[in-house]
Structure formats: structure tokens, C-alpha cells
Amino acid sequence: MNLNLRKGSNPRLRIASLVLFIAIWQLAAIVVERQLLPGPQQVFFSIVDHLGQGELIFHLSTTLARVVVSFICAMALGVALGIVMGRNRNWDAALDGMLVLALNLPALVTIILCYLWFGLGEFAAILAVAINKFPVVVVNMREGARAVDQDLLQVAKAFRLDWRKRWFRVYLPQLYPYLLASARSGLALVWKIVLVVELLGRSNGVGFQLGIYFQFFDITSILAYSFAFIAVVMAIEYLLITPLDRRLMRWRS
Amino acid sequence: MALLNMIEIDVSSKTYHRDDDRSELVVLRNIRFSVEPGQFCCIVGPSGCGKTSLLNMISGIDEDFSGSVVIDGGAPSAGPPPGYMFQSSRLLPWLRVRENVELVTEATDARARVAGLLNEIGLEDFVDAYPGQLSGGMRRRVALARAIVNEPSLLLLDEPFLSLDTPVANRLRRLLIDVCARRSSTVLFVTHDLREALYLADRLLFISSRPGEIVLDQLVDIPRPRIPEGEDIELLRLELLRKNPQLLSGLLETDENDYQK
Numbered sequence: 001m002n003l004n005l006r007k008g009s010n011p012r013l014r015i016a017s018l019v020l021f022i023a024i025w026q027l028a029a030i031v032v033e034r035q036l037l038p039g040p041q042q043v044f045f046s047i048v049d050h051l052g053q054g055e056l057i058f059h060l061s062t063t064l065a066r067v068v069v070s071f072i073c074a075m076a077l078g079v080a081l082g083i084v085m086g087r088n089r090n091w092d093a094a095l096d097g098m099l100v101l102a103l104n105l106p107a108l109v110t111i112i113l114c115y116l117w118f119g120l121g122e123f124a125a126i127l128a129v130a131i132n133k134f135p136v137v138v139v140n141m142r143e144g145a146r147a148v149d150q151d152l153l154q155v156a157k158a159f160r161l162d163w164r165k166r167w168f169r170v171y172l173p174q175l176y177p178y179l180l181a182s183a184r185s186g187l188a189l190v191w192k193i194v195l196v197v198e199l200l201g202r203s204n205g206v207g208f209q210l211g212i213y214f215q216f217f218d219i220t221s222i223l224a225y226s227f228a229f230i231a232v233v234m235a236i237e238y239l240l241i242t243p244l245d246r247r248l249m250r251w252r253s
Numbered sequence: 254m255a256l257l258n259m260i261e262i263d264v265s266s267k268t269y270h271r272d273d274d275r276s277e278l279v280v281l282r283n284i285r286f287s288v289e290p291g292q293f294c295c296i297v298g299p300s301g302c303g304k305t306s307l308l309n310m311i312s313g314i315d316e317d318f319s320g321s322v323v324i325d326g327g328a329p330s331a332g333p334p335p336g337y338m339f340q341s342s343r344l345l346p347w348l349r350v351r352e353n354v355e356l357v358t359e360a361t362d363a364r365a366r367v368a369g370l371l372n373e374i375g376l377e378d379f380v381d382a383y384p385g386q387l388s389g390g391m392r393r394r395v396a397l398a399r400a401i402v403n404e405p406s407l408l409l410l411d412e413p414f415l416s417l418d419t420p421v422a423n424r425l426r427r428l429l430i431d432v433c434a435r436r437s438s439t440v441l442f443v444t445h446d447l448r449e450a451l452y453l454a455d456r457l458l459f460i461s462s463r464p465g466e467i468v469l470d471q472l473v474d475i476p477r478p479r480i481p482e483g484e485d486i487e488l489l490r491l492e493l494l495r496k497n498p499q500l501l502s503g504l505l506e507t508d509e510n511d512y513q514k
Contacts, residue, residue: 155343158312159357159399160334169356173347251347251383 038220046224055209056228063194063205064232066122070129071190075182077130078137083175085138086145102135107193111200120201129193136189137182144178176248183241191233258332258407258439260288260311264320266464267306280306281318282464288456290406291437295450298460304443305340307465308409311441312337324407335407336400336438340415342392344384344399351380354399370398373428375421390417397425404436411443423481426453430478447493451486452479459500469497 022040029039038046050056085092085099111128118124148171156170198207206229213221267281280303288294296304309315310322313330324332334357344353354367371380374394384392397413410429414422430453433440444450450457451473459469471493475485494500 151339151341151343152345154309154314155337155339155345157314158335158337160330161357165356169348170345173345176347248347251385 035217036219038223042220043223043227046220047228050221050224050228056225059204059206059209059225060228060232063191063198063207063229066126066129066194066198066205067187067191070126070133070194071186073126073130074133074190075137075186078134078182079141079179081134082138082141083145086142086148092142099135099138102131103139105131107132107196111193111197115201122202125194125197125202128197129190132193133186133190137186140178140182140185141175144175148174173248180241180245180248184237187233187236187241191229195229258288258290259325260407260439260441261321261323262286262288262307262311264307264310264318264322266320267303267310267315267318279464282466284320284460284465284467286458286467286470288439288441290439293433293440293442293453293455294458295442295444295454295456296458296460297443297445297447297450298465299445299462302460302462303465304460305411307460308337308411308441308443311335311407312409333406334403335409336403336405337409338393338396338400338411338413340411340443342384342389342396344392344395346384349381349383350376350387350395353384353395354402357399358402360403367398367402370402371395374398374425390421393417394421394425397429401429401432404432404438406436406438408433408438408440408442410440412445413442414444414449426481429453447490448482448486451475451489452481452483459497468499469493 026039026041029037029042047056081095085095107128110131114124114128114131118127152170152174153166156166161170194205195207195210198205199211200207202208206225209225210222213219213225262284264281264284266279266283269278269280271277280301284303284307296307298304306315306318310318311324311329312335313328313332316328316330322329329335344350345356348356350371351364351367354370355363358366360366368377368380371377374397376391376394376398379387379391384395387395393413393416397410400408400410400413413429414425417425426449432438442450442453454473457469457471457473458467459471460466461468473489475483475489479486
């Protein structure tokens with residue numbers, strides 16, 4: 001998810017398109033049967049209602065916790081392995097086949113297998129999400145590690161920089177663009193998979209709630225929960241990743 | 254204080270292998286010389302003759318060659334870090350000018366020292382700029398500052414003043430001479446500008462075109478301080494070229510190429 005808040009992007013156009021979207025939605029809601037497509041107003045009041053009952057916050061935070069933990073696990077593992085594979089041809093050759101396998105493994109299969117092998121618990125849920133995300137991080141970071149500028153590493157070597165400077169001032173900054181791209185795409189992927197994991201095997205969280213509303217044919221609540229969670233993810237992007245991006249990449253402007 | 258950095262070079266060959274491992278390129282062959290501590294030694298030769306490879310070996314970056322480079326009795330990478338100015342500036346684009354220079358120094362007064370040095374090379378207004386905001390010439394000056402900030406006892410400079418305008422280059426040359434004199438640094442200075450070499454050096458080493466071999470080892474006994482473009486420099490230059498016509502083919506061609514750039 002990329003909010004694309006670049007300098008020079010026209011905020012009026014942004015708001016206009018949003019208003020247009022809501023207008024079309026409203027029109028469609030009038031045309032279509034009310035039960036099938038509730039209007040924006042109804043969804044908004046539904047969010048307020050669920051918030052008032054307190055259960056929305058509970059499920060949102062449960063899901064968010066799962067997103068955060070599995071995201072961190074997938075990133076840590078993926079970054080480490082990606083750098084190793086990007087730097088070392090032998091490791092790359094040895095693990096590339098497995099990586100292709102992991103990339104093509106359907107999310108549903110990992111989820112089901114994790115639940116079967118480790119039981120319907122939190123560990124299996126987190127593991128399933130992390131396994132789905134981490135190959136993508138590996139591919140991204142491997143690309144980054146391959147693109148590292150050898151000339152700059154030679155500078156570090158010639159001046160005998162200690163490992164801390166070598167790593168944090170010379171090596172890692174070259175990987176920041178790849179890290180940020182991984183984080184962005186990762187966040188988007190992880191929360192979607194977390195919902196499926198919750199639907200299939202947990203008894204709380206947004207995914208679990210969506211399952212219940214599916215059974216009750218409660219489209220208003222489904223949309224209310226979806227928008228609430230999208231808002232949370234956008235807030236993470238806007239309040240965390242974008243400022244981080246600006247800070248790390250400020251030398252480019 | 255004991256003078257440091259006696260350099261002994263005995264390289265039978267330096268070869269680059271292409272990726273496919275089938276073809277190879279010999280850039281240096283039978284390079285044997287030693288540099289006295291405190292000597293300012295200019296290495297002159299045409300493009301592609303392996304001058305940069307030689308500096309890489311002496312700096313300890315490149316250990317893949319047949320032969321040996323010994324500094325004060327040990328491997329180059331075992332000694333104190335040299336000040337190395339690469340042919341391209343090789344600044345870290347995500348660090349500010351000040352940070353780029355501070356990166357390589359552990360001095361307790363690093364900040365003040367770097368500020369003073371940047372002032373001396375005329376970059377006091379760009380201390381907080383990123384390298385991407387500087388001109389090519391300014392970046393080279395930052396790279397020079399990075400090389401000399403520790404006043405290293407061994408300085409390796411790869412065509413440091415190429416493409417700078419003459420007044421700036423001359424100012425930096427004087428600065429370099431000062432720094433070297435202060436610390437009695439041993440210097441290996443790569444150039445293919447013979448006038449520059451005669452202005453700076455105690456000794457000239459001419460390397461032939463690839464595969465590079467030493468074709469002339471010449472002491473420069475012009476008294477210091479010297480004047481750039483001075484008469485004695487010009488006389489020695491003409492004498493060298495007259496006595497060693499083989500230098501003309503390699504050297505002057507590259508000189509002319511430079512002027513065309």
C-alpha cells in the first residue's frame with residue numbers, strides 16, 4: 001500500500017476523487033437492493049455502533065497484534081536470508097529452488113498445514129502468515145544485496161572502518177530502498193493473509209468476525225469491519241512508514 | 254618520531270579475469286620498487302597501465318595478485334589505515350559532507366578538525382550538503398579532505414586534481430604539500446600530468462602502457478618550495494622527454510586526450 005504523498009501531488013484532486021467514489025457508491029446503493037449494498041452512511045453508522053459496543057476495538061487490536069508479530073518475524077528472517085543469498089553465490093544456488101517453491105506455495109495450503117501440524121493456536125497462525133510473507137522479502141533483499149556498490153565497500157575497507165560503521169553507515173543504507181519496499185508490500189500482504197488465518201482457525205480478530213457476519217449475511221458489518229481495518233493499515237503507512245521513508249531517503253531530494 | 258611506512262613492492266603480475274574465466278587481462282608485470290618513508294612518489298603513466306591497481310594493492314583492498322606488497326614488514330591490511338583518495342570521489346551519498354569526512358576519523362576533536370579542513374578547502378558553506386548537491390569538483394575536494402583528515406603517514410592519491418580548474422588545483426596541491434610535510438607522510442600519487450608530477454614529487458616512476466612495467470625511476474631534485482609552472486620544472490620536463498623519447502608515445506598522447514575532454 002502506497003499512499004503516494006509525494007510533493008506536488010494535488011490534494012484537491014485527491015479529495016475530489018474520494019468524494020466521487022462515495023457519490024457513486026451512494027448512487028449504486030440506491031439502485032441496488034439495500035441488503036446487498038448498504039450506502040456509505042449506513043456503513044459509517046455501523047462503524048460507530050461497533051465502536052460503541054467495544055468489540056470492534058478488541059478485534060482490531062487482536063488482528064493488528066498478529067499482523068505486527070508475523071510482519072516482524074517475516075521481515076527479520078527474510079532480510080537476513082535475502083542478504084546472505086545476495087552476497088554468497090553458494091547459498092543462493094543452494095536455497096534458490098526452495099525459494100521458488102515457497103513463493104509458489106498457495107497461502108491457503110500453508111495455513112491449513114500449519115493448523116494441522118501445530119494445532120489451532122496462535123503459534124500456527126503467526127507461523128502461517130510469516131511463511132507466506134517471508135519469501136517475497138527474501139527475493140527483494142537479495143536483489144538489494146546484489147546491487148550493493150562494491151566501490152563503496154572498498155572505501156570502508158581502505159579506511160579500515162569498524163564493523164559497526166561498515167554495516168550501519170556503508171552497507172545497510174544501500175538496502176534501505178529495498179527494505180522500505182519490502183515493508184510496504186509486506187504490510188499489505190500480511191494483513192490480508194491474517195484475516196484468512198483468523199477466518200479458518202481463530203476465535204477472535206477481524207477475520208473471525210467477518211466469518212460470522214458472512215454467515216448472518218450482514219454486509220453492512222462486513223464493510224464496517226473492512227473499512228475500519230483499512231483505516232488502521234493506512235494509519236500505519238502514513239504515520240510510520242512514510243515518515244521513515246522520508247527520513248532515510250532525504251538525501252535523494 | 255620514527256618515520257613509518259617503508260613500502261616494498263614486488264609484484265610479478267596482476268591479472269583480471271573476465272566473468273567467463275576464459276579471457277584474462279594482465280595489467281601489471283614485474284613491478285619492483287621500494288618507497289622510502291616520507292617520500293613523495295608520483296606514478297606517471299598512460300591510462301589503463303595499472304596505476305590504480307597498484308594503489309589498490311598498496312591500500313590492502315586488493316590482495317589478489319602474484320607477488321608481495323610489504324609495508325613496515327607486514328601486510329598492507331595489517332598496518333594503520335592509509336588516506337586513500339580514489340579516482341572517482343566515492344562519497345557516501347546518504348551522508349552529509351561533514352559526516353562523510355567524520356566517518357573515517359576516530360579523533361576526539363573530529364568535528365572541529367573536519368570543520369577546519371572543510372574551511373581550508375573552501376567548502377565551509379557546504380558542510381551540511383549531501384554529495385548529490387555538489388559539483389564534481391567539489392566532491393573531489395571532499396574526497397581529498399576525507400583522505401587527509403587523519404593526517405595519515407601513508408597517502409594514496411589517484412589523480413586527485415583531475416578536471417579541477419588550475420587555481421583550485423594549485424591551492425589544493427599546496428595544502429597537500431603542507432599536510433605531507435607536517436606529518437612526513439609517505440605519498441603515492443598517480444597522475445598522467447608530468448608538470449604536476451614534477452611540481453609535487455621527490456621521485457617519479459614511469460609505468461609503460463599495459464601490461465604496466467616501470468620504464469623510468471627518476472629522482473626530482475628541484476629545491477622546495479617549488480613554483481607550479483616554474484621554469485625549473487619546465488626545463489626538467491623537456492630534458493626528461495628528450496632523454497627518454499619512449500615516454501612521449503605513452504604520456505603525451507594521454508595528455509592530449511585529456512585536453513580534448
